[in-house]
Amino acid sequence: MRAKLRTSITSKRFWGWAAAAVLYFGAAAAAAEFTWDRAIDALAEAGEHRLDLYAASLKSELNRFETTPSIVARQDSVRALLAAPHAPPESLHAVNAYLEAVNRDTGSLATYVIDREGSVIAASNWNQARSFIGTNVSYRPYFKDALASGTGRFFGIGTNTGMPGLYFASAVRDAGAATGAVAVKISVDALESAWRMPDEAAMVVDGNGVIVISTVPGWKFTSMRPITAQRQRAIEASQQYAGRAVDPLPYRRVDEWSRTAWLGRFPDWRAPGRGAEYLVVSRPLPEAGDSLMVLQGIAGAYRQEHLAVAFVTGAFLIAALYGLYAGQRRRTIAEKLKSQDALRRANDQLELTVAQRTAALTAANERMQREILERESTEQRLRDSQQEVVHAGKLAVLGQMAAGLTHEINQPLVAIRTLCDNARTFFERDQPAQAISNLARIARLVESMAVLTSELKAFARKPDVERVAVSLGEVVAHARLMYETRIRDEAVRLDVNIPPGTMVCAESSQLQQVIVNLLGNALDAIRDAEQRIIRIEAAPSDRHPGRVLFTIEDSGSGIAPEVLAHLFEPFVTTKPRGQGLGLGLAITSRILEGLGAKIQGANREDGGARFSIEFAAATSLRAEHGR
CATH class of the missing domain: 3.30.565.10 (Histidine kinase-like ATPase, C-terminal domain)
Incomplete structure:
Protein backbone atom coordinates (compact mmCIF):
# COMPACT_ATOMS: atom_id res chain seq x y z
CA MET A 1 0.00 0.00 0.00
CA ARG A 2 2.77 2.40 0.93
CA ALA A 3 4.65 1.54 -2.28
CA LYS A 4 1.57 2.40 -4.36
CA LEU A 5 1.14 5.67 -2.45
CA ARG A 6 4.78 6.65 -3.06
CA THR A 7 4.40 5.80 -6.77
CA SER A 8 1.26 7.95 -7.01
CA ILE A 9 2.95 10.90 -5.30
CA THR A 10 6.03 10.60 -7.53
CA SER A 11 3.84 10.47 -10.66
CA LYS A 12 1.91 13.59 -9.59
CA ARG A 13 5.15 15.48 -8.94
CA PHE A 14 6.54 14.48 -12.34
CA TRP A 15 3.47 15.63 -14.23
CA GLY A 16 3.28 18.79 -12.17
CA TRP A 17 6.87 19.75 -13.04
CA ALA A 18 6.27 18.77 -16.68
CA ALA A 19 3.21 21.05 -16.86
CA ALA A 20 5.19 23.89 -15.25
CA ALA A 21 7.99 23.44 -17.81
CA VAL A 22 5.53 23.53 -20.73
CA LEU A 23 3.86 26.61 -19.27
CA TYR A 24 7.26 28.29 -18.78
CA PHE A 25 8.46 27.69 -22.34
CA GLY A 26 5.10 28.82 -23.73
CA ALA A 27 5.10 32.03 -21.67
CA ALA A 28 8.76 32.76 -22.50
CA ALA A 29 8.13 32.25 -26.23
CA ALA A 30 5.02 34.47 -26.17
CA ALA A 31 6.81 37.22 -24.23
CA ALA A 32 9.81 37.09 -26.56
CA GLU A 33 7.59 37.21 -29.66
CA PHE A 34 5.50 40.11 -28.34
CA THR A 35 8.57 42.11 -27.25
CA TRP A 36 10.36 41.46 -30.55
CA ASP A 37 7.33 42.58 -32.61
CA ARG A 38 6.94 45.75 -30.55
CA ALA A 39 10.65 46.62 -30.81
CA ILE A 40 10.86 46.03 -34.58
CA ASP A 41 7.62 47.97 -35.18
CA ALA A 42 9.09 50.89 -33.22
CA LEU A 43 12.29 50.71 -35.30
CA ALA A 44 10.25 50.60 -38.53
CA GLU A 45 8.29 53.69 -37.46
CA ALA A 46 11.52 55.50 -36.59
CA GLY A 47 12.93 54.46 -39.98
CA GLU A 48 9.92 55.99 -41.76
CA HIS A 49 10.56 59.28 -39.95
CA ARG A 50 14.22 59.08 -40.98
CA LEU A 51 13.21 58.53 -44.60
CA ASP A 52 11.00 61.63 -44.44
CA LEU A 53 13.94 63.71 -43.21
CA TYR A 54 16.43 62.28 -45.73
CA ALA A 55 14.03 62.62 -48.66
CA ALA A 56 13.33 66.25 -47.74
CA SER A 57 17.04 67.06 -47.39
CA LEU A 58 17.82 65.31 -50.72
CA LYS A 59 15.06 67.24 -52.50
CA SER A 60 16.22 70.51 -50.95
CA GLU A 61 19.85 69.89 -51.97
CA LEU A 62 18.94 68.98 -55.56
CA ASN A 63 16.52 71.91 -55.98
CA ARG A 64 19.45 74.25 -55.28
CA PHE A 65 21.14 73.20 -58.50
CA GLU A 66 18.36 71.91 -60.76
CA THR A 67 17.54 75.34 -62.22
CA THR A 68 21.16 76.49 -62.60
CA PRO A 69 21.72 74.98 -66.13
CA SER A 70 18.52 76.54 -67.52
CA ILE A 71 19.50 79.96 -66.11
CA VAL A 72 22.99 79.77 -67.64
CA ALA A 73 21.50 78.52 -70.94
CA ARG A 74 19.52 81.78 -71.28
CA GLN A 75 22.64 83.96 -71.16
CA ASP A 76 23.25 85.80 -74.43
CA SER A 77 27.00 85.20 -74.27
CA VAL A 78 26.51 81.42 -73.95
CA ARG A 79 24.02 81.33 -76.83
CA ALA A 80 26.30 83.46 -78.96
CA LEU A 81 29.26 81.15 -78.26
CA LEU A 82 27.28 78.09 -79.39
CA ALA A 83 25.96 79.93 -82.45
CA ALA A 84 29.53 80.86 -83.48
CA PRO A 85 31.96 78.23 -82.05
CA HIS A 86 34.95 80.05 -83.58
CA ALA A 87 34.26 83.25 -81.65
CA PRO A 88 37.12 85.59 -80.68
CA PRO A 89 39.25 84.54 -77.69
CA GLU A 90 37.93 87.41 -75.59
CA SER A 91 34.34 86.11 -76.01
CA LEU A 92 35.38 82.60 -74.96
CA HIS A 93 37.29 84.01 -71.99
CA ALA A 94 34.22 86.02 -70.92
CA VAL A 95 32.04 82.87 -70.97
CA ASN A 96 34.69 80.90 -69.02
CA ALA A 97 34.89 83.66 -66.41
CA TYR A 98 31.09 83.77 -66.15
CA LEU A 99 30.90 79.98 -65.67
CA GLU A 100 33.65 80.16 -63.06
CA ALA A 101 31.68 82.82 -61.11
CA VAL A 102 28.46 80.80 -61.32
CA ASN A 103 30.26 77.67 -60.13
CA ARG A 104 31.83 79.55 -57.23
CA ASP A 105 28.52 81.13 -56.13
CA THR A 106 26.48 77.90 -56.31
CA GLY A 107 29.12 75.65 -54.77
CA SER A 108 28.97 73.05 -57.56
CA LEU A 109 31.92 70.96 -58.76
CA ALA A 110 31.87 72.20 -62.36
CA THR A 111 29.69 74.16 -64.82
CA TYR A 112 30.33 73.80 -68.57
CA VAL A 113 28.91 74.44 -72.06
CA ILE A 114 28.60 71.58 -74.61
CA ASP A 115 28.14 72.03 -78.35
CA ARG A 116 25.71 69.96 -80.40
CA GLU A 117 28.39 67.30 -81.15
CA GLY A 118 28.97 66.74 -77.42
CA SER A 119 32.31 68.60 -77.09
CA VAL A 120 32.86 70.87 -74.09
CA ILE A 121 33.79 74.32 -75.46
CA ALA A 122 33.71 76.36 -72.20
CA ALA A 123 33.98 75.36 -68.55
CA SER A 124 34.32 76.81 -65.07
CA ASN A 125 37.59 74.85 -64.64
CA TRP A 126 39.08 76.23 -67.86
CA ASN A 127 42.30 77.23 -66.06
CA GLN A 128 42.81 73.95 -64.14
CA ALA A 129 44.99 70.95 -65.02
CA ARG A 130 41.95 68.66 -65.46
CA SER A 131 39.82 71.11 -67.41
CA PHE A 132 36.71 69.70 -69.12
CA ILE A 133 37.34 71.82 -72.26
CA GLY A 134 37.85 69.55 -75.25
CA THR A 135 36.20 66.54 -73.57
CA ASN A 136 33.48 64.83 -75.60
CA VAL A 137 30.44 63.81 -73.51
CA SER A 138 28.08 62.84 -76.32
CA TYR A 139 27.82 59.35 -74.82
CA ARG A 140 26.47 60.66 -71.50
CA PRO A 141 22.69 60.22 -71.02
CA TYR A 142 22.26 63.66 -69.48
CA PHE A 143 23.52 65.29 -72.73
CA LYS A 144 21.30 63.13 -74.91
CA ASP A 145 18.23 63.78 -72.73
CA ALA A 146 18.89 67.55 -72.71
CA LEU A 147 18.96 67.71 -76.54
CA ALA A 148 15.92 65.44 -76.84
CA SER A 149 13.62 66.77 -74.09
CA GLY A 150 15.23 69.97 -72.88
CA THR A 151 16.57 68.68 -69.50
CA GLY A 152 18.68 65.80 -68.29
CA ARG A 153 19.80 64.27 -65.02
CA PHE A 154 22.43 61.58 -64.45
CA PHE A 155 24.58 60.19 -61.61
CA GLY A 156 28.02 58.94 -62.54
CA ILE A 157 31.77 59.08 -62.02
CA GLY A 158 33.69 61.72 -63.92
CA THR A 159 35.96 60.27 -66.61
CA ASN A 160 38.39 63.18 -66.21
CA THR A 161 38.51 63.55 -62.43
CA GLY A 162 37.32 60.15 -61.22
CA MET A 163 35.03 61.96 -58.76
CA PRO A 164 31.39 60.82 -58.44
CA GLY A 165 28.66 63.39 -58.78
CA LEU A 166 25.19 64.26 -59.99
CA TYR A 167 24.84 65.97 -63.38
CA PHE A 168 22.05 68.39 -64.35
CA ALA A 169 21.78 69.54 -67.97
CA SER A 170 19.57 71.98 -69.90
CA ALA A 171 19.38 72.55 -73.63
CA VAL A 172 20.44 75.88 -75.21
CA ARG A 173 17.96 76.83 -77.89
CA ASP A 174 18.17 79.32 -80.73
CA ALA A 175 15.04 79.93 -82.78
CA GLY A 176 13.47 76.80 -81.27
CA ALA A 177 16.35 74.48 -82.22
CA ALA A 178 18.84 73.01 -79.73
CA THR A 179 22.33 74.34 -80.44
CA GLY A 180 23.99 72.71 -77.42
CA ALA A 181 23.61 72.24 -73.68
CA VAL A 182 24.76 73.58 -70.32
CA ALA A 183 25.64 71.03 -67.61
CA VAL A 184 26.32 71.35 -63.87
CA LYS A 185 28.07 68.68 -61.78
CA ILE A 186 27.47 68.63 -58.01
CA SER A 187 28.93 66.59 -55.16
CA VAL A 188 26.83 64.52 -52.72
CA ASP A 189 29.51 64.40 -50.01
CA ALA A 190 27.64 67.00 -47.92
CA LEU A 191 24.50 64.84 -47.93
CA GLU A 192 26.47 61.77 -46.86
CA SER A 193 28.05 63.69 -43.98
CA ALA A 194 24.69 65.11 -42.84
CA TRP A 195 23.03 61.68 -42.94
CA ARG A 196 25.76 59.87 -41.02
CA MET A 197 24.42 58.61 -37.66
CA PRO A 198 25.79 56.07 -35.15
CA ASP A 199 24.35 52.56 -35.47
CA GLU A 200 22.54 53.59 -38.66
CA ALA A 201 23.28 53.66 -42.39
CA ALA A 202 21.50 55.60 -45.15
CA MET A 203 21.92 55.18 -48.90
CA VAL A 204 20.41 55.94 -52.32
CA VAL A 205 20.18 53.11 -54.87
CA ASP A 206 19.88 54.06 -58.56
CA GLY A 207 17.82 52.32 -61.23
CA ASN A 208 20.68 49.86 -61.89
CA GLY A 209 20.53 48.65 -58.29
CA VAL A 210 23.90 50.35 -57.58
CA ILE A 211 24.47 52.30 -54.34
CA VAL A 212 25.42 55.83 -55.44
CA ILE A 213 25.03 57.71 -52.13
CA SER A 214 26.01 55.99 -48.88
CA THR A 215 27.01 56.95 -45.35
CA VAL A 216 29.19 53.79 -45.35
CA PRO A 217 32.09 54.55 -47.75
CA GLY A 218 32.89 50.88 -48.36
CA TRP A 219 29.40 50.20 -49.77
CA LYS A 220 29.50 52.95 -52.37
CA PHE A 221 29.24 51.71 -55.98
CA THR A 222 28.33 48.17 -54.99
CA SER A 223 25.13 46.60 -56.31
CA MET A 224 22.08 45.50 -54.33
CA ARG A 225 20.89 43.15 -57.11
CA PRO A 226 22.49 41.34 -60.11
CA ILE A 227 23.11 43.51 -63.18
CA THR A 228 21.79 42.00 -66.42
CA ALA A 229 23.92 41.79 -69.55
CA GLN A 230 21.75 44.38 -71.32
CA ARG A 231 22.03 46.79 -68.40
CA GLN A 232 25.79 46.17 -68.23
CA ARG A 233 26.14 47.16 -71.91
CA ALA A 234 24.16 50.36 -71.29
CA ILE A 235 26.38 51.20 -68.30
CA GLU A 236 29.55 50.62 -70.33
CA ALA A 237 28.21 52.76 -73.18
CA SER A 238 27.46 55.69 -70.85
CA GLN A 239 30.64 55.11 -68.78
CA GLN A 240 28.43 55.80 -65.76
CA TYR A 241 30.94 54.35 -63.33
CA ALA A 242 34.05 55.29 -65.38
CA GLY A 243 34.96 51.66 -66.05
CA ARG A 244 34.93 50.77 -62.36
CA ALA A 245 33.88 47.19 -61.60
CA VAL A 246 30.55 47.05 -59.74
CA ASP A 247 30.78 44.26 -57.18
CA PRO A 248 27.68 42.91 -55.41
CA LEU A 249 27.21 43.95 -51.78
CA PRO A 250 27.48 40.73 -49.70
CA TYR A 251 24.17 40.89 -47.85
CA ARG A 252 21.32 38.45 -47.26
CA ARG A 253 17.61 38.98 -46.66
CA VAL A 254 16.61 37.25 -43.43
CA ASP A 255 12.89 38.03 -43.12
CA GLU A 256 10.22 40.22 -44.72
CA TRP A 257 8.69 42.41 -42.02
CA SER A 258 6.26 44.68 -43.87
CA ARG A 259 5.62 46.20 -47.28
CA THR A 260 8.44 48.73 -46.82
CA ALA A 261 10.67 47.02 -44.24
CA TRP A 262 12.70 43.82 -44.11
CA LEU A 263 15.42 42.25 -41.97
CA GLY A 264 18.80 41.60 -43.53
CA ARG A 265 22.36 40.65 -42.61
CA PHE A 266 24.99 43.10 -43.88
CA PRO A 267 28.74 43.55 -43.33
CA ASP A 268 29.30 45.42 -40.06
CA TRP A 269 30.97 48.71 -41.03
CA ARG A 270 32.10 49.22 -37.42
CA ALA A 271 33.89 45.84 -37.24
CA PRO A 272 35.32 44.81 -40.65
CA GLY A 273 35.11 41.11 -41.32
CA ARG A 274 32.00 40.63 -39.21
CA GLY A 275 28.30 40.74 -40.03
CA ALA A 276 25.34 42.26 -38.25
CA GLU A 277 21.57 42.24 -38.67
CA TYR A 278 19.68 45.41 -39.53
CA LEU A 279 16.11 46.49 -40.21
CA VAL A 280 15.99 47.97 -43.71
CA VAL A 281 13.27 50.56 -44.41
CA SER A 282 13.08 51.71 -48.05
CA ARG A 283 11.06 54.13 -50.15
CA PRO A 284 11.08 54.87 -53.91
CA LEU A 285 12.22 58.35 -54.96
CA PRO A 286 10.49 60.45 -57.62
CA GLU A 287 13.46 59.87 -59.94
CA ALA A 288 12.91 56.81 -62.14
CA GLY A 289 14.15 53.65 -60.47
CA ASP A 290 15.92 55.37 -57.57
CA SER A 291 15.15 54.39 -53.98
CA LEU A 292 16.15 55.63 -50.50
CA MET A 293 17.09 53.12 -47.78
CA VAL A 294 17.77 53.38 -44.05
CA LEU A 295 19.47 50.52 -42.11
CA GLN A 296 18.98 50.44 -38.33
CA GLY A 297 20.72 48.09 -35.93
CA ILE A 298 18.45 45.64 -34.12
CA ALA A 299 20.75 44.86 -31.21
CA GLY A 300 18.37 46.82 -28.95
CA ALA A 301 15.45 44.62 -30.06
CA TYR A 302 17.46 41.53 -29.15
CA ARG A 303 18.22 43.03 -25.74
CA GLN A 304 14.54 43.75 -25.11
CA GLU A 305 13.68 40.18 -26.17
CA HIS A 306 16.28 38.76 -23.77
CA LEU A 307 14.99 40.99 -20.97
CA ALA A 308 11.44 39.70 -21.56
CA VAL A 309 12.64 36.09 -21.37
CA ALA A 310 14.67 36.93 -18.25
CA PHE A 311 11.60 38.51 -16.64
CA VAL A 312 9.46 35.43 -17.35
CA THR A 313 12.28 33.19 -16.10
CA GLY A 314 12.56 35.20 -12.89
CA ALA A 315 8.81 35.02 -12.32
CA PHE A 316 8.80 31.26 -12.78
CA LEU A 317 11.83 30.85 -10.52
CA ILE A 318 10.07 32.82 -7.79
CA ALA A 319 6.97 30.67 -8.23
CA ALA A 320 9.09 27.50 -8.11
CA LEU A 321 10.89 28.64 -4.96
CA TYR A 322 7.56 29.47 -3.36
CA GLY A 323 6.25 26.01 -4.30
CA LEU A 324 9.32 24.35 -2.79
CA TYR A 325 8.94 26.46 0.34
CA ALA A 326 5.24 25.56 0.65
CA GLY A 327 6.00 21.85 0.22
CA GLN A 328 8.78 21.97 2.76
CA ARG A 329 6.49 23.81 5.18
CA ARG A 330 3.77 21.16 4.79
CA ARG A 331 6.30 18.40 5.47
CA THR A 332 7.58 20.28 8.54
CA ILE A 333 4.06 20.68 9.91
CA ALA A 334 3.31 17.00 9.28
CA GLU A 335 6.51 15.97 11.08
CA LYS A 336 5.67 18.30 13.94
CA LEU A 337 2.14 16.87 14.27
CA LYS A 338 3.56 13.38 14.17
CA SER A 339 6.07 14.26 16.88
CA GLN A 340 3.36 15.85 18.99
CA ASP A 341 1.20 12.74 18.64
CA ALA A 342 4.12 10.55 19.69
CA LEU A 343 4.84 12.87 22.58
CA ARG A 344 1.22 12.69 23.70
CA ARG A 345 1.25 8.89 23.65
CA ALA A 346 4.52 8.85 25.59
CA ASN A 347 3.08 11.31 28.08
CA ASP A 348 0.02 9.11 28.65
CA GLN A 349 2.30 6.15 29.24
CA LEU A 350 4.44 8.21 31.54
CA GLU A 351 1.42 9.30 33.59
CA LEU A 352 0.44 5.67 34.05
CA THR A 353 4.01 4.82 35.06
CA VAL A 354 4.50 7.63 37.58
CA ALA A 355 0.97 7.59 39.03
CA GLN A 356 2.34 5.98 42.12
CA ARG A 357 5.42 8.19 42.38
CA THR A 358 5.89 10.86 44.97
CA ALA A 359 4.14 14.26 44.94
CA ALA A 360 7.46 15.87 44.07
CA LEU A 361 7.61 13.99 40.76
CA THR A 362 3.97 14.91 40.11
CA ALA A 363 4.75 18.59 40.72
CA ALA A 364 7.74 18.34 38.42
CA ASN A 365 5.58 16.82 35.72
CA GLU A 366 3.04 19.65 36.10
CA ARG A 367 5.80 22.26 35.74
CA MET A 368 7.00 20.49 32.61
CA GLN A 369 3.45 20.63 31.16
CA ARG A 370 3.25 24.35 31.89
CA GLU A 371 6.60 24.94 30.16
CA ILE A 372 5.39 23.05 27.11
CA LEU A 373 2.24 25.19 26.95
CA GLU A 374 4.27 28.38 27.40
CA ARG A 375 6.67 27.31 24.63
CA GLU A 376 3.78 26.65 22.25
CA SER A 377 2.22 30.00 23.18
CA THR A 378 5.58 31.70 22.59
CA GLU A 379 5.92 30.05 19.20
CA GLN A 380 2.45 31.23 18.25
CA ARG A 381 3.23 34.81 19.35
CA LEU A 382 6.48 34.69 17.35
CA ARG A 383 4.62 33.60 14.22
CA ASP A 384 2.05 36.38 14.76
CA SER A 385 4.87 38.94 15.20
CA GLN A 386 6.56 37.76 12.01
CA GLN A 387 3.32 38.23 10.03
CA GLU A 388 2.92 41.74 11.50
CA VAL A 389 6.51 42.64 10.48
CA VAL A 390 5.92 41.42 6.92
CA HIS A 391 2.66 43.38 6.74
CA ALA A 392 4.33 46.52 8.11
CA GLY A 393 7.11 46.19 5.50
CA LYS A 394 4.54 46.02 2.72
CA LEU A 395 2.77 49.11 4.04
CA ALA A 396 6.10 50.99 4.24
CA VAL A 397 6.92 50.23 0.60
CA LEU A 398 3.43 51.36 -0.47
CA GLY A 399 3.87 54.53 1.59
CA GLN A 400 7.21 55.31 -0.05
CA MET A 401 5.78 54.85 -3.54
CA ALA A 402 2.74 57.02 -2.81
CA ALA A 403 4.86 59.72 -1.15
CA GLY A 404 7.37 59.78 -4.03
CA LEU A 405 4.65 60.07 -6.65
CA THR A 406 2.87 62.85 -4.72
CA HIS A 407 6.12 64.78 -4.32
CA GLU A 408 7.24 64.49 -7.93
CA ILE A 409 3.84 65.05 -9.61
CA ASN A 410 3.25 68.27 -7.63
CA GLN A 411 5.92 70.26 -9.51
CA PRO A 412 4.59 69.58 -13.07
CA LEU A 413 1.10 70.45 -11.78
CA VAL A 414 2.40 73.83 -10.53
CA ALA A 415 3.99 74.45 -13.95
CA ILE A 416 0.74 73.46 -15.72
CA ARG A 417 -1.20 75.93 -13.50
CA THR A 418 1.29 78.70 -14.36
CA LEU A 419 1.15 77.99 -18.10
CA CYS A 420 -2.68 77.85 -18.01
CA ASP A 421 -2.79 81.29 -16.34
CA ASN A 422 -0.40 82.67 -18.94
CA ALA A 423 -2.38 81.09 -21.81
CA ARG A 424 -5.59 82.66 -20.51
CA THR A 425 -3.84 86.04 -20.32
CA PHE A 426 -2.52 85.64 -23.89
CA PHE A 427 -6.01 84.78 -25.16
CA GLU A 428 -7.42 87.84 -23.38
CA ARG A 429 -4.71 89.94 -25.07
CA ASP A 430 -5.56 88.35 -28.46
CA GLN A 431 -2.12 86.67 -28.67
CA PRO A 432 -3.08 83.13 -29.77
CA ALA A 433 0.45 82.17 -30.91
CA GLN A 434 1.90 82.55 -27.40
CA ALA A 435 -1.15 80.83 -25.91
CA ILE A 436 -0.76 77.87 -28.29
CA SER A 437 2.93 77.65 -27.37
CA ASN A 438 1.95 77.44 -23.67
CA LEU A 439 -0.60 74.75 -24.44
CA ALA A 440 2.10 72.77 -26.27
CA ARG A 441 4.32 73.02 -23.19
CA ILE A 442 1.39 71.83 -21.05
CA ALA A 443 1.03 68.80 -23.34
CA ARG A 444 4.72 67.97 -22.93
CA LEU A 445 4.46 68.29 -19.14
CA VAL A 446 1.43 66.00 -19.08
CA GLU A 447 3.34 63.44 -21.14
CA SER A 448 6.33 63.70 -18.78
CA MET A 449 4.06 62.99 -15.78
CA ALA A 450 3.48 59.51 -17.25
CA VAL A 451 7.11 58.62 -16.57
CA LEU A 452 7.27 60.10 -13.04
CA THR A 453 6.68 56.67 -11.49
CA SER A 454 10.11 55.60 -12.78
CA GLU A 455 11.74 58.11 -10.36
CA LEU A 456 11.21 55.79 -7.36
CA LYS A 457 12.87 52.98 -9.32
CA ALA A 458 15.74 55.35 -10.17
CA PHE A 459 16.05 56.02 -6.43
CA ALA A 460 16.67 52.29 -5.82
CA ARG A 461 19.26 51.77 -8.56
Missing part, protein backbone atom coordinates in the same frame (compact mmCIF):
# COMPACT_ATOMS: atom_id res chain seq x y z
CA LYS A 462 21.42 53.80 -10.81
CA PRO A 463 19.59 54.39 -14.13
CA ASP A 464 21.17 54.01 -17.55
CA VAL A 465 20.92 57.29 -19.41
CA GLU A 466 22.34 58.56 -22.66
CA ARG A 467 24.30 61.73 -22.00
CA VAL A 468 24.16 64.47 -24.61
CA ALA A 469 25.08 68.14 -24.78
CA VAL A 470 22.42 70.15 -22.89
CA SER A 471 22.26 73.94 -22.54
CA LEU A 472 22.38 74.77 -18.84
CA GLY A 473 20.86 78.20 -19.45
CA GLU A 474 17.82 76.76 -21.24
CA VAL A 475 17.17 74.25 -18.43
CA VAL A 476 17.33 77.01 -15.79
CA ALA A 477 14.98 79.14 -17.91
CA HIS A 478 12.54 76.22 -18.04
CA ALA A 479 12.64 75.80 -14.25
CA ARG A 480 12.18 79.55 -13.78
CA LEU A 481 9.11 79.44 -16.00
CA MET A 482 7.57 76.69 -13.85
CA TYR A 483 7.85 78.92 -10.75
CA GLU A 484 7.19 82.23 -12.49
CA THR A 485 3.93 82.98 -10.65
CA ARG A 486 5.37 82.08 -7.27
CA ILE A 487 8.52 84.17 -7.83
CA ARG A 488 6.38 87.16 -8.75
CA ASP A 489 3.82 86.74 -5.95
CA GLU A 490 6.42 86.24 -3.20
CA ALA A 491 8.65 89.13 -4.46
CA VAL A 492 11.70 86.92 -4.90
CA ARG A 493 14.82 88.39 -6.51
CA LEU A 494 16.27 85.72 -8.79
CA ASP A 495 19.83 86.43 -10.00
CA VAL A 496 20.97 84.12 -12.81
CA ASN A 497 24.56 84.30 -14.06
CA ILE A 498 25.14 81.57 -16.62
CA PRO A 499 27.41 82.46 -19.57
CA PRO A 500 25.70 81.92 -22.94
CA GLY A 501 26.63 78.63 -24.59
CA THR A 502 27.37 76.78 -21.33
CA MET A 503 26.77 73.14 -22.29
CA VAL A 504 27.00 70.12 -19.96
CA CYS A 505 26.82 66.34 -20.45
CA ALA A 506 23.39 65.26 -19.18
CA GLU A 507 19.95 63.97 -20.12
CA SER A 508 17.63 66.92 -20.72
CA SER A 509 14.50 65.80 -18.86
CA GLN A 510 16.40 64.49 -15.82
CA LEU A 511 18.52 67.65 -15.62
CA GLN A 512 15.33 69.72 -15.71
CA GLN A 513 13.97 67.64 -12.81
CA VAL A 514 17.15 68.35 -10.77
CA ILE A 515 17.01 72.13 -11.33
CA VAL A 516 13.25 72.26 -10.63
CA ASN A 517 13.76 70.36 -7.31
CA LEU A 518 16.60 72.65 -6.18
CA LEU A 519 14.79 75.86 -7.18
CA GLY A 520 11.62 74.69 -5.40
CA ASN A 521 13.59 73.93 -2.22
CA ALA A 522 15.24 77.36 -2.37
CA LEU A 523 11.84 79.08 -2.70
CA ASP A 524 10.58 77.10 0.31
CA ALA A 525 13.67 78.09 2.32
CA ILE A 526 13.20 81.87 1.79
CA ARG A 527 9.43 81.95 2.19
CA ASP A 528 9.61 83.60 5.64
CA ALA A 529 12.93 85.44 5.17
CA GLU A 530 13.20 89.23 5.28
CA GLN A 531 15.23 89.27 2.07
CA ARG A 532 14.15 86.76 -0.55
CA ILE A 533 17.17 86.31 -2.84
CA ILE A 534 18.18 83.30 -4.92
CA ARG A 535 21.43 83.25 -6.93
CA ILE A 536 22.11 80.72 -9.71
CA GLU A 537 25.60 80.66 -11.25
CA ALA A 538 27.69 78.45 -13.54
CA ALA A 539 31.40 78.64 -14.40
CA PRO A 540 34.27 76.33 -15.38
CA SER A 541 35.54 74.39 -12.38
CA ASP A 542 38.88 75.61 -11.01
CA ARG A 543 39.72 72.29 -9.34
CA HIS A 544 38.66 69.92 -12.13
CA PRO A 545 39.39 71.05 -15.72
CA GLY A 546 36.79 69.93 -18.23
CA ARG A 547 33.90 70.27 -15.74
CA VAL A 548 31.31 72.98 -15.06
CA LEU A 549 30.52 74.10 -11.48
CA PHE A 550 26.83 74.95 -10.98
CA THR A 551 25.67 76.60 -7.72
CA ILE A 552 22.30 77.71 -6.35
CA GLU A 553 22.22 79.82 -3.18
CA ASP A 554 19.38 81.21 -1.08
CA SER A 555 19.08 83.83 1.66
CA GLY A 556 17.10 81.57 4.01
CA SER A 557 17.98 80.35 7.48
CA GLY A 558 20.32 77.59 6.27
CA ILE A 559 20.43 73.87 7.10
CA ALA A 560 20.50 72.55 10.66
CA PRO A 561 23.82 70.79 11.50
CA GLU A 562 22.07 67.59 12.57
CA VAL A 563 20.28 67.48 9.18
CA LEU A 564 23.28 68.47 7.04
CA ALA A 565 25.09 65.14 7.55
CA HIS A 566 22.01 63.19 6.35
CA LEU A 567 20.75 65.70 3.78
CA PHE A 568 20.57 63.30 0.81
CA GLU A 569 19.10 60.34 2.67
CA PRO A 570 15.42 59.42 2.15
CA PHE A 571 12.79 60.98 4.46
CA VAL A 572 15.20 63.56 5.91
CA THR A 573 13.56 67.00 5.82
CA THR A 574 13.51 70.32 7.67
CA LYS A 575 10.01 71.24 6.49
CA PRO A 576 7.00 71.14 8.84
CA ARG A 577 4.90 68.00 8.94
CA GLY A 578 2.64 67.77 5.90
CA GLN A 579 4.83 70.02 3.70
CA GLY A 580 7.47 67.50 2.60
CA LEU A 581 8.54 63.89 3.02
CA GLY A 582 12.29 64.27 2.44
CA LEU A 583 12.44 62.46 -0.90
CA GLY A 584 13.30 65.40 -3.23
CA LEU A 585 17.02 65.69 -2.49
CA ALA A 586 17.45 61.90 -2.29
CA ILE A 587 15.94 61.51 -5.75
CA THR A 588 17.99 64.47 -7.03
CA SER A 589 21.20 62.83 -5.77
CA ARG A 590 20.34 59.54 -7.51
CA ILE A 591 19.59 61.32 -10.80
CA LEU A 592 22.91 63.19 -10.69
CA GLU A 593 24.81 59.97 -9.98
CA GLY A 594 23.29 58.54 -13.16
CA LEU A 595 24.48 61.64 -15.08
CA GLY A 596 28.05 61.30 -13.77
CA ALA A 597 27.73 64.36 -11.51
CA LYS A 598 27.77 64.87 -7.74
CA ILE A 599 25.87 67.29 -5.51
CA GLN A 600 27.05 68.86 -2.24
CA GLY A 601 25.13 70.96 0.28
CA ALA A 602 26.54 73.50 2.73
CA ASN A 603 25.65 76.61 4.70
CA ARG A 604 26.88 80.01 3.52
CA GLU A 605 28.96 82.15 5.86
CA ASP A 606 26.53 85.09 5.60
CA GLY A 607 23.44 82.88 6.03
CA GLY A 608 21.43 80.67 3.78
CA ALA A 609 22.21 77.42 2.02
CA ARG A 610 24.32 76.61 -1.05
CA PHE A 611 24.05 73.54 -3.27
CA SER A 612 26.93 72.84 -5.69
CA ILE A 613 26.98 70.41 -8.63
CA GLU A 614 29.95 69.58 -10.87
CA PHE A 615 28.90 68.49 -14.37
CA ALA A 616 31.10 67.15 -17.15
CA ALA A 617 31.39 69.86 -19.81
CA ALA A 618 29.99 69.06 -23.27
CA THR A 619 33.52 69.39 -24.72
CA SER A 620 34.49 66.19 -22.87
CA LEU A 621 31.49 64.43 -24.42
CA ARG A 622 32.59 65.47 -27.93
CA ALA A 623 36.13 64.32 -27.24
CA GLU A 624 34.79 60.99 -25.97
CA HIS A 625 32.73 60.53 -29.16
CA GLY A 626 35.70 61.53 -31.29
CA ARG A 627 37.77 58.68 -29.85
